[in-house]
Amino acid sequence: MLFMVQMDVIVPHDVDQAAFDDLKAIEKARAEELQRSGKWRHLWRIAGQYANVSIFDVDDAGELHDIMMSLPLFPYMKVQVTALCKHPSALAEL
Amino acid sequence: MLFMVQMDVIVPHDVDQAAFDDLKAIEKARAEELQRSGKWRHLWRIAGQYANVSIFDVDDAGELHDIMMSLPLFPYMKVQVTALCKHPSALAEL
Amino acid sequence: MLFMVQMDVIVPHDVDQAAFDDLKAIEKARAEELQRSGKWRHLWRIAGQYANVSIFDVDDAGELHDIMMSLPLFPYMKVQVTALCKHPSALAEL
Amino acid sequence: MLFMVQMDVIVPHDVDQAAFDDLKAIEKARAEELQRSGKWRHLWRIAGQYANVSIFDVDDAGELHDIMMSLPLFPYMKVQVTALCKHPSALAEL
Amino acid sequence: MLFMVQMDVIVPHDVDQAAFDDLKAIEKARAEELQRSGKWRHLWRIAGQYANVSIFDVDDAGELHDIMMSLPLFPYMKVQVTALCKHPSALAEL
Amino acid sequence: MLFMVQMDVIVPHDVDQAAFDDLKAIEKARAEELQRSGKWRHLWRIAGQYANVSIFDVDDAGELHDIMMSLPLFPYMKVQVTALCKHPSALAEL
Amino acid sequence: MLFMVQMDVIVPHDVDQAAFDDLKAIEKARAEELQRSGKWRHLWRIAGQYANVSIFDVDDAGELHDIMMSLPLFPYMKVQVTALCKHPSALAEL
Amino acid sequence: MLFMVQMDVIVPHDVDQAAFDDLKAIEKARAEELQRSGKWRHLWRIAGQYANVSIFDVDDAGELHDIMMSLPLFPYMKVQVTALCKHPSALAEL
Amino acid sequence: MLFMVQMDVIVPHDVDQAAFDDLKAIEKARAEELQRSGKWRHLWRIAGQYANVSIFDVDDAGELHDIMMSLPLFPYMKVQVTALCKHPSALAEL
Amino acid sequence: MLFMVQMDVIVPHDVDQAAFDDLKAIEKARAEELQRSGKWRHLWRIAGQYANVSIFDVDDAGELHDIMMSLPLFPYMKVQVTALCKHPSALAEL
Numbered sequence: 001m002l003f004m005v006q007m008d009v010i011v012p013h014d015v016d017q018a019a020f021d022d023l024k025a026i027e028k029a030r031a032e033e034l035q036r037s038g039k040w041r042h043l044w045r046i047a048g049q050y051a052n053v054s055i056f057d058v059d060d061a062g063e064l065h066d067i068m069m070s071l072p073l074f075p076y077m078k079v080q081v082t083a084l085c086k087h088p089s090a091l092a093e094l
Numbered sequence: 095m096l097f098m099v100q101m102d103v104i105v106p107h108d109v110d111q112a113a114f115d116d117l118k119a120i121e122k123a124r125a126e127e128l129q130r131s132g133k134w135r136h137l138w139r140i141a142g143q144y145a146n147v148s149i150f151d152v153d154d155a156g157e158l159h160d161i162m163m164s165l166p167l168f169p170y171m172k173v174q175v176t177a178l179c180k181h182p183s184a185l186a187e188l
Numbered sequence: 189m190l191f192m193v194q195m196d197v198i199v200p201h202d203v204d205q206a207a208f209d210d211l212k213a214i215e216k217a218r219a220e221e222l223q224r225s226g227k228w229r230h231l232w233r234i235a236g237q238y239a240n241v242s243i244f245d246v247d248d249a250g251e252l253h254d255i256m257m258s259l260p261l262f263p264y265m266k267v268q269v270t271a272l273c274k275h276p277s278a279l280a281e282l
Numbered sequence: 283m284l285f286m287v288q289m290d291v292i293v294p295h296d297v298d299q300a301a302f303d304d305l306k307a308i309e310k311a312r313a314e315e316l317q318r319s320g321k322w323r324h325l326w327r328i329a330g331q332y333a334n335v336s337i338f339d340v341d342d343a344g345e346l347h348d349i350m351m352s353l354p355l356f357p358y359m360k361v362q363v364t365a366l367c368k369h370p371s372a373l374a375e376l
Numbered sequence: 377m378l379f380m381v382q383m384d385v386i387v388p389h390d391v392d393q394a395a396f397d398d399l400k401a402i403e404k405a406r407a408e409e410l411q412r413s414g415k416w417r418h419l420w421r422i423a424g425q426y427a428n429v430s431i432f433d434v435d436d437a438g439e440l441h442d443i444m445m446s447l448p449l450f451p452y453m454k455v456q457v458t459a460l461c462k463h464p465s466a467l468a469e470l
Numbered sequence: 471m472l473f474m475v476q477m478d479v480i481v482p483h484d485v486d487q488a489a490f491d492d493l494k495a496i497e498k499a500r501a502e503e504l505q506r507s508g509k510w511r512h513l514w515r516i517a518g519q520y521a522n523v524s525i526f527d528v529d530d531a532g533e534l535h536d537i538m539m540s541l542p543l544f545p546y547m548k549v550q551v552t553a554l555c556k557h558p559s560a561l562a563e564l
Numbered sequence: 565m566l567f568m569v570q571m572d573v574i575v576p577h578d579v580d581q582a583a584f585d586d587l588k589a590i591e592k593a594r595a596e597e598l599q600r601s602g603k604w605r606h607l608w609r610i611a612g613q614y615a616n617v618s619i620f621d622v623d624d625a626g627e628l629h630d631i632m633m634s635l636p637l638f639p640y641m642k643v644q645v646t647a648l649c650k651h652p653s654a655l656a657e658l
Numbered sequence: 659m660l661f662m663v664q665m666d667v668i669v670p671h672d673v674d675q676a677a678f679d680d681l682k683a684i685e686k687a688r689a690e691e692l693q694r695s696g697k698w699r700h701l702w703r704i705a706g707q708y709a710n711v712s713i714f715d716v717d718d719a720g721e722l723h724d725i726m727m728s729l730p731l732f733p734y735m736k737v738q739v740t741a742l743c744k745h746p747s748a749l750a751e752l
Numbered sequence: 753m754l755f756m757v758q759m760d761v762i763v764p765h766d767v768d769q770a771a772f773d774d775l776k777a778i779e780k781a782r783a784e785e786l787q788r789s790g791k792w793r794h795l796w797r798i799a800g801q802y803a804n805v806s807i808f809d810v811d812d813a814g815e816l817h818d819i820m821m822s823l824p825l826f827p828y829m830k831v832q833v834t835a836l837c838k839h840p841s842a843l844a845e846l
Numbered sequence: 847m848l849f850m851v852q853m854d855v856i857v858p859h860d861v862d863q864a865a866f867d868d869l870k871a872i873e874k875a876r877a878e879e880l881q882r883s884g885k886w887r888h889l890w891r892i893a894g895q896y897a898n899v900s901i902f903d904v905d906d907a908g909e910l911h912d913i914m915m916s917l918p919l920f921p922y923m924k925v926q927v928t929a930l931c932k933h934p935s936a937l938a939e940l
Contacts, residue, residue, distance in 0.1 A: 001189075001248045002138065003271070004147055005330060011921060012295045013858045031183040042136075042149075044096065044188075045181040047907035048851060048914045048927040052181055053098055055136075060189045060248075061329035062273035062282075068330045075293060081330040083191070083271050085250035087139040087146055089125040094138075094250075095847075095906045097929070099706060105263060106671045107200045141249035142193060142256045142269040154847045154906075155705035156931035156940075162706045169669060175706040177849070177929050179908035188908075190326065192335055199451060201388045219371040230324075230337075232284065232376075233369040235437035236381060236444045236457040240369055241286055243324075275327040275334055277313040282326075283377075283436045285459070287518060294483045342377045342436075343517035344461035344470075350518045357481060363518040365379070365459050367438035376438075378514065380523055387639060389576045407559040418512075418525075420472065420564075421557040423625035424569060424632045424645040428557055429474055431512075463515040463522055465501040470514075471565075471624045473647070475800060482765045530565045530624075531799035532649035532658075538800045545763060551800040553567070553647050555626040564626075566796065568805055575733060577670045595841040606794075606807075608754065608846075609839040611719035612663060612726045612739040616839055617756055619794075651797040651804050653783040658796075659753075659812045660890065661835070662899055689935040700888075700901075702848065702940075703933040710933055711850055713888075718753045718812075720837035720846075741755070741835050743814035745891040745898050747877040752814075752890075757894060764859045813893035820894045827857060833894040 001057070002041070002084040002094055003064050007077045008051040023072040030071060039067060055084075095151070096135070096178040096188055097158050101171045102145040117166040124165060133161060149178075189245070190229075190272040190282055191252050195265045196239040211260040218259060227255060243272075283339070284323070284366040284376055285346050289359045290333040305354040312353060321349060337366075377433070378417070378460040378470055379440050383453045384427040399448040406447060415443060431460075471527070472511070472554040472564055473534050477547045478521040493542040500541060509537060525554075565621070566605070566648040566658055567628050571641045572615040587636040594635060603631060619648075659715070660699070660742040660752055661722050665735045666709040681730040688729060697725060713742075753809070754793070754836040754846055755816050759829045760803040775824040782823060791819060807836075847903070848887075848930040848940055849910050853923045854897040869918040876917060885913060901930075 011020065034040035042055040058064045064081070068074055086094050105114065128134035136149040152158045158175070162168055180188050199208065222228035230243040246252045252269070256262055274282050293302065316322035324337040340346045346363070350356055368376050387396065410416035418431040434440045440457070444450055462470050481490065504510035512525040528534045534551070538544055556564050575584065598604035606619040622628045628645070632638055650658050669678065692698035700713040716722045722739070726732055744752050763772065786792035794807040810816045816833070820826055838846050857866065880886035888901040904910045910927070914920055932940050 003330075004138070013861070013921070015295070028183045032185060035185045042186075043181045043184040044098070044178040045184075045911060046927075047177040047179045047911045048849075048925050053176070053178065060273070061271040064271070065273045065327060065329045075295070079330050081271060081328075082147070083141040083249040083252070083269060084138040084147065085141045085248070085253045087137045089122045090137040090139075091126060091129045092136075097706075107203070107263070109671070139253060140269075141253045142191075142267050154931070155929040158929070159703060159705045159931045169671070173706050175704075175929060177907040177910070177927060179906070179911045192326070201391070201451070216371045220373060223373045230374070231369045231372040232286070232366040233372075233441060234457075235365040235367045235441045236379075236455050241364070241366065270335070271329040272326040272335065273329045275325045277310045278325040278327075279314060279317045280324075285518075297483070342461070343459040346459070347461045347515060347517045357483070361518050363459060363516075365437040365440070365457060367436070367441045380514070389579070389639070404559045408561060411561045418562075419557045419560040420474070420554040421560075421629060422645075423553040423555045423629045424567075424643050429552070429554065458523070459517040460514040460523065461517045463513045465498045466513040466515075467502060467505045468512075473800075485765070530649070531647040534647070535649045535797060535799045545765070549800050551647060551798075553625040553628070553645060555624070555629045568796070577673070577733070592841045596843060599843045606844075607839045607842040608756070608836040609723060609842075610739075611723045611835040611837045612661075612737050617834070617836065646805070647799040648796040648805065649799045651795045653780045654795040654797075655784060655787045656794075662890070686935045690937060693937045700938075701933045701936040702850070702930040703936075705929040705931045711928070711930065718837070719835040722835070723837045739835060740899070741813040741816070741833060741893040742890040742899065743812070743817045743893045745889045747874045748889040748891075749878060749881045750888075755894075767859070817891060817893045827859070831894050833892075 001060060003056045003058065003061075004082040004084055005054045005056060005064075005068070006046075006051065006080045007054065007073075008049065008079075009073055009076050010078060011050070011076060026072045034067060039063075095154060097150045097152065097155075098176040098178055099148045099150060099158075099162070100140075100145065100174045101148065101167075102143065102173075103167055103170050104172060105144070105170060120166045128161060133157075189248060191244045191246065191249075192270040192272055193242045193244060193252075193256070194234075194239065194268045195242065195261075196237065196267075197261055197264050198266060199238070199264060214260045222255060227251075283342060285338045285340065285343075286364040286366055287336045287338060287346075287350070288328075288333065288362045289336065289355075290331065290361075291355055291358050292360060293332070293358060308354045316349060321345075377436060379432045379434065379437075380458040380460055381430045381432060381440075381444070382422075382427065382456045383430065383449075384425065384455075385449055385452050386454060387426070387452060402448045410443060415439075471530060473526045473528065473531075474552040474554055475524045475526060475534075475538070476516075476521065476550045477524065477543075478519065478549075479543055479546050480548060481520070481546060496542045504537060509533075565624060567620045567622065567625075568646040568648055569618045569620060569628075569632070570610075570615065570644045571618065571637075572613070572643075573637055573640050574642060575614070575640060590636045598631060603627075659718060661714045661716065661719075662740040662742055663712045663714060663722075663726070664704075664709065664738045665712065665731075666707065666737075667731055667734050668736060669708070669734060684730045692725060697721075753812060755808045755810065755813075756834040756836055757806045757808060757816075757820070758798075758803065758832045759806065759825075760801065760831075761825055761828050762830060763802070763828060778824045786819060791815075847906060849902045849904065849907075850928040850930055851900045851902060851910075851914070852892075852897065852926045853900065853919075854895065854925075855919055855922050856924060857896070857922060872918045880913060885909075 039056060039058055040054060041057045044053050046053060056064055133150060133152055134148060135151045138147050140147060150158055227244060227246055228242060229245045232241050234241060244252055321338060321340055322336060323339045326335050328335060338346055415432060415434055416430060417433045420429050422429060432440055509526060509528055510524060511527045514523050516523060526534055603620060603622055604618060605621045608617050610617060620628055697714060697716055698712060699715045702711050704711060714722055791808060791810055792806060793809045796805050798805060808816055885902060885904055886900060887903045890899050892899060902910055
């Protein structure tokens with residue numbers, strides 16, 4: 001099942017920058033691992049924003065939730081979730 | 095260049111249904127043609143809505159605009175455009 | 189998989205009332221059929237509004253979309269969809 | 283009487299994590315107790331969010347308020363309350 | 377139980393004015409009857425708007441809903457409902 | 471003259487709790503005094519929220535402003551003010 | 565007592581233009597009469613919009629409401645009302 | 659003086675298309691005339707929308723208003739106006 | 753040229769109260785000076801809010817900006833600016 | 847390709863003013879360098895706000911993103927991006 005997720009990262013101004021950079025490195029490794037597994041199918045940067053648009057291919061909403069909770073930057077994110085399905089005019093399968 | 099476009103179709107209640115169905119058939123053919131050309135890269139239905147999320151791969155904003163104007167249902171759409179670029183954690187190329 | 193759906197019905201002021209009443213009767217029959225099948229698990233009226241909050245138990249977002257499209261009042265609805273999953277403090281299974 | 287309540291938990295970035303974990307444990311016990319009493323009838327996680335949708339079955343708005351005030355995480359919540367009643371097409375009693 | 381209800385009346389520009397005036401007369405009679413019964417406890421005009429703020433004293437949300445549905449102008453209203461309860465600093469009973 | 475005022479209290483997470491409790495006690499005394507004087511005609515809790523809906527009966531907007539400024543919790547409030555007048559269908563005087 | 569009122573005029577596209585022009589002429593005469601009486605103290609056009617910002621000097625909210633109801637274009641207006649009072653740094657009296 | 663104006667054109671679904679096309683031709687001629695005069699300094703299409711972003715160089719807000727009123731499509735526009743001035747880091751004069 | 757400016761002052765909860773009181777005193781002196789100069793033509797308090805509505809009479813948007821930047825409380829303000837011009841039904845000159 | 851970018855700068859109240867002034871000086875130098883290169887084609891102040899409207903002329907969304915990331919004040923900005931293209935009534939080339 002596909003979900004579109006938009007993640008806006010809000011960095012507190014008084015964050016410990018070194019600790020935050022550590023989180024970002026772990027986040028990057030986790031994102032790459034999830035992409036290789038096929039769960040995180042697309043990952044795009046929104047131009048001019050500290051934000052991304054992503055497409056997840058998961059078994060159900062529970063798996064999506066577990067993935068989001070496993071992201072170390074989740075506590076700093078504003079998240080919007082949209083459930084997708086096949087469009088009648090789409091040539092590709094889901 | 096990639097753009098995410100969300101299209102919400104609003105059908106007027108007093109629309110001429112036969113004429114509207116004709117437009118939908120032309121829209122479907124146009125969408126399939128644009129997908130085959132590689133310009134309309136992804137097309138997903140938003141579950142429970144008369145709406146879609148799409149990814150366009152175009153030369154620039156002008157080409158995107160021309161494509162949107164060529165859609166027969168455009169006059170019935172609420173459209174949101176978001177410019178995308180490569181995410182530093184993305185494995186795939188744009 | 190569970191989805192919460194909020195449906196607000198907007199009746200055009202110049203609607204053909206008899207035709208609309210027919211749609212409402214079909215809608216009611218369809219809603220009861222879907223409840224009996226277990227797909228439409230809960231259906232509550234929002235007090236003071238021509239609107240409902242519903243919980244659907246479906247295979248995936250595609251099935252939810254097909255159900256929504258099968259509702260005769262769908263063209264008159266503003267719809268919001270929220271994907272649900274198990275809460276760690278919930279006693280009941282999904 | 284039924285109320286739908288959506289609770290979004292916002293954790294301050296500089297929270298004392300150990301103290302917050304204590305609150306979460308008390309919250310979980312309180313939620314389970316209220317579910318067993320029948321007052322907190324449904325509790326679902328919103329996928330991808332630190333948020334829930336709940337259905338409360340209470341005597342009146344005063345009892346709902348007292349319950350919400352008794353939740354240790356209430357000071358960290360954004361809360362929306364919607365009063366529900368029986369839908370004419372619902373098969374189940376309230 | 378008390379509910380605050382805000383009603384904004386939106387008159388379509390092409391309304392049949394005589395028929396609408398009839399509805400308004402029935403609405404007025406119904407509002408007065410509900411006030412005399414004690415169900416519609418307060419009714420205030422919002423200055424400069426075709427809108428009111430009202431306090432209803434009803435058994436539960438179901439009764440509130442039935443009252444709202446009985447108002448002939450309901451199809452022309454945008455309605456907001458807020459459940460009220462006793463404030464700890466209030467001198468008066470609910 | 472009547473004003474409806476909605477007050478949402480936002481408590482900062484790092485507030486000095488003892489000092490805040492002192493403010494709340496003074497606020498309660500002030501609210502009771504204003505109710506006894508007839509200036510604060512109604513005071514209701516919004517169910518599930520740290521918020522109230524109030525009706526003030528004052529000479530003019532200046533007196534309302536002075537009253538609001540005299541509330542010790544004002545600096546922690548989000549305030550909405552609505553001017554009210556007699557509704558043509560209201561049985562009671564203002 | 566002073567009120568700031570913002571009025572946005574929305575002209576239906578299928579309006580009878582001659583009848584609407586008649587209303588505008590009556591509105592203009594009424595606005596001038598109210599300015600001469602001192603009730604409509606200021607009237608400014610919002611640049612680029614079919615809208616105005618006005619300051620009314622009235623006895624109370626009831627008089628403001630009666631004035632607004634007396635404007636022939638009121639049925640075509642979106643209206644926002646803000647109650648004003650003396651600012652502690654203002655040199656002029658209200 | 660510079661103003662940024664965003665114009666979103668909303669075409670009613672039952673518009674007389676030939677009459678509307680006439681308006682568009684006049685609008686285009688008027689826009690070109692205002693550009694040649696230097697009053698309409700920049701005119702850009704918003705990609706994917708029937709909308710534009712414009713920069714006007716006018717004597718004051720009154721002249722801007724007169725220009726907007728002279729556009730034949732103004733009755734079909736949603737308009738936002740933003741007053742601009744010199745930025746301390748800008749190399750160019752206004 | 754006239755601008756309407758609405759200023760909402762947001763006081764941080766951990767502000768140094770004595771330093772803030774000093775700013776308020778300077779702000780008051782500056783506001784009075786600008787009123788005497790004729791630049792700050794009207795200044796009204798919004799009832800029940802730490803906010804004001806003001807009318808400025810300035811040469812252009814640049815002068816308005818310089819005035820706003822000269823206000824010591826500007827860093828604590830949410831500001832909305834609206835450009836005004838003569839209304840065709842206004843009796844007074846701008 | 848042209849993008850309109852609106853940047854609203856939000857300065858935290860407890861910022862280290864000297865460090866922030868350093869950032870502003872670097873930002874100014876960077877803005878001037880980008881203007882000289884032709885990438886930052888227009889830069890205007892929004893009157894009365896700590897905000898600007900800018901037009902960027904870049905190869906694609908990726909270059910826009912890199913430019914935004916290179917601005918030292920980016921972490922303090924709320925950013926809105928709008929893709930622009932040639933308007934059919936525009937006399938000038940993009």
